[in-house]
Amino acid sequence: MDPVFLVMRLLHVCFGVFWVGVIVFAATMLMPSVRDTGPDGGKVMLALLRRGYMTILPVAALLTIVSGFWMYMKLMSTIGPVWAGSMSARVYGLGAAAAVVAYGLGFFIIRANALKLRVLMEALPNTPEGPARAALMEQMAGPRARMAAISPWVAGLLIIATITMAIGRYV
Numbered sequence: 429m430d431p432v433f434l435v436m437r438l439l440h441v442c443f444g445v446f447w448v449g450v451i452v453f454a455a456t457m458l459m460p461s462v463r464d465t466g467p468d469g470g471k472v473m474l475a476l477l478r479r480g481y482m483t484i485l486p487v488a489a490l491l492t493i494v495s496g497f498w499m500y501m502k503l504m505s506t507i508g509p510v511w512a513g514s515m516s517a518r519v520y521g522l523g524a525a526a527a528v529v530a531y532g533l534g535f536f537i538i539r540a541n542a543l544k545l546r547v548l549m550e551a552l553p554n555t556p557e558g559p560a561r562a563a564l565m566e567q568m569a570g571p572r573a574r575m576a577a578i579s580p581w582v583a584g585l586l587i588i589a590t591i592t593m594a595i596g597r598y599v
């Protein structure tokens with residue numbers, strides 16, 4: 429096998445597993461637990477963001493997408509147009525579309541709202557109890573609700589992408 433293809437495949441599978449695993453864990457376990465634990469959960473979110481959660485994840489996702497498209501184009505150019513019309517190519521294509529939409533929702537909605545939330549959470553310790561604090565808490569509700577509403581969709585799309593990747597070769 430072409431060693432470059434092998435490296436791309438390795439990057440693709442490793443970063444893809446990381447991306448889907450983190451998102452499914454976050455949507456089904458982490459975010460509901462953060463919600464249930466109130467202000468303490470907020471501190472966990474802040475610590476995650478400070479560790480670069482919202483930088484590492486989009487980079488891993490982008491590497492998955494770029495390596496996937498690279499392999500797709502490589503298969504198309506080596507096998508030829510016959511491959512492009514095959515069921516395998518269509519199934520990989522469907523998964524790729526689901527992954528790209530998941531990336532867009534994750535980046536432009538979840539990440540954008542998480543960064544807004546970070547600014548608000550960082551202001552919290554310096555805000556005295558009273559109306560100012562209550563207003564800050566109220567401002568946090570919007571980004572939190574948007575993240576919670578979109579996360580299951582992103583997880584669902586990534587599960588679709590994983591299923592199509594798992595069966596693509598054999599259909």
Ligand code: HEM
Nearest residue numbers: 441444445493496497499500520524527586589590593597
């Ligand atoms: C959630 C995102 C993704 C995950 C978890 C993922 C995972 C995988 C896995 C595990 C394989 C190996 C399947 C096997 O050996 O039978 C694979 C193959 C493949 N993926 Fe993805 N993938 C993702 C997104 C994408 C995207 C966006 C593309 C872009 C076109 C893509 C294109 C491909 C192609 C062409 C192959 C076949 C490679 C080969 O024949 O060796 N994938 N993917």
